[in-house]
Amino acid sequence: MSLIKPFAGLRPAPGRAAEVAAPPYDVMSTAEARTMVADRPWSFLHISRPEVDLPEGVDPYGAAVYERARANLATMIDEGILVRDPQPRYYVYRLTMGAHRQTGLAVTASVAAYENDRIRRHELTRPVKEDDRVRQIEALGAQTGPVFLVHPSTPAIDDRLEAVTRRDAPEVDITRADGVRHELWSIAEPEPIAELTAAFEALPALYVADGHHRCAAAARVAARRRDAMPNQDGDTPADHFLAVTFPHTQMQVLDYNRVVRDLNGLDAETFLRRVGEVFEVTPSGAPVKPVRPGQFGLYLDGAWYLLAIGVERIPQDDPVARLDVSLLQEHLIGPILGIADPRRDERIDFVGGIRGLGGLTARVDSGEMCLAFTLFATRIEDLMAVADAGAVMPPKSTWFEPKLADGLVSHLLD
Incomplete structure (x- = not known):
């Protein structure tokens, strides 16, 4: 099984990205999320933080919250706000924050590679947060928050991505209220898809920068599905998790x-x-x-x-x-x-x-x-060295900026 695969992403319809895009689900409180969705009926926070649509004081881990997430996703699809691409592809994702710019690739990454330590982690996870992400994925039948990965910088990958951004206008180009610009291009042609897949396959490893709970949850969901359907070939959508991977030389790690x-x-x-x-x-x-x-x-x-x-x-x-x-x-x-x-x-x-x-x-x-x-600030090379050693970093060692947006591309499992 290859390290990464293209996928048919669920994305905002043309012209809708600015309405949909939201900060990552885990960088705000419920009160802050409620403020953010005011007058924004199509904000992705209605899916990633669905308690905003329920009475104050609701248990954020209660069954009603996950059911509301499922209903809100279905509504956004039924209303044509979110549309699934017709065939699998990769997505070039560029973040620009002031003078800093980083260009990565949105992919689905192999759960097996994560379990076999080819996608390497450096943090412990908390069961309550893992459980939350498992229930969210299962309620939606989708992974909606991309894992932030890092790959060793190599021209075979990085130059190809830059070439896409020079050749074509972005399909999405929005600047959010925090001043961060998000641009997205898609790669649907078989030849460049095959070349990128092979270039990643040649890498020794990928590294989880942010999103350890999402990785762990995806692995648990994949295992449950394998147990329920043991005759699967191990290469279903659930055997991969949504991620965006950036070259390590472009990372901005803050103190x-x-x-x-x-x-x-x-x-x-x-x-x-x-x-x-x-x-x-x-x-x-x-x-x-x-x-x-x-x-x-x-x-x-x-x-x-x-x-x-x-x-x-x-x-x-x-x-x-x-x-x-x-x-x-x-x-x-x-x-x-x-x-x-x-x-x-x-x-x-x-x-x-x-x-x-x-x-x-x-x-x-x-x-x-x-x-x-x-x-x-902890250097990205130090993070990679810890992961290579199979060790765990102390809590709160790294702060990555800029952050990925939720809602610009999601991975449907069904």
Whole structure:
């Protein structure tokens, strides 16, 4: 079975993409989603966050929510808002955010390759979130949120995609309220489809950047269908999951910073002294945004400090332990602030770099949090090294921008 396959995508009808396209389902609260769908009857949030059409306080994991998603999808198809392409194809998907641009390919990726670690993961998943995606896929008979994949950059793929964007006008060209431009081209001709399929087949692996729960859910749905129909050939639509894959050289990974509620019973002077036993601590008259690995910014009591950890403390032979998020946790957040499990401890929170340094200082200055840390952004090569080692990254290690839109192309399983 090939690593990727073309598919007949379900897409907004011509001229409807701006009405349909929505942010990923998991980047907003229910209240925010309700605001976003006001006066937008065809927003894809009616499918990805269907609780917006039910009374406030409804259980977002209740049966009524998935049933509403199914009904809303059927309505959008019946009304001609969403239309399925007549034959399988690939879709070139370009994202532009300011001066940054990345060009990838929307595909269906092999569940078997995911299960056999040729599509490599780097995060743990939470059962409740997996269960939610399983129920969503089964209710819809479709995968609607693409997994964000990364492939090792190669001219055999990347040059072909660029050639498509130079040759043809995009079939979809919209700029959303956040300023991100989304463009889509389709490739339906047999020869370029075969060439792209072969070029991906030659790669050693693909990497999950974002969407671990969607991958895991797709694998569970595929397994259920195989159990129910054991005579299948293993190459049905459910044996593949919706994804967009981008070259690793085009990824924009932002910093993922930390705020902490208290000093673990220490006063500021004692805390800084203990930090200074491990890090070089330098007061800074300006906000600190680290410019290299091993540097950290600390904001405490209205003042900024630059922290630097010695090279001798960085284990270069361990792809997880050498990450900045691991070094900060191992040498400061754990032993000094007493937060052993940042995945579950409510004293710590995480702030994506898209919110800027002001998103950190505001939470400290308000008194909600006591201190903040800024980190150098995790490099995509480090993510790939962790995945290649079969290891797991610490929680909240990467923040990818820009985000894919939901609704521009979906994968029907039936």
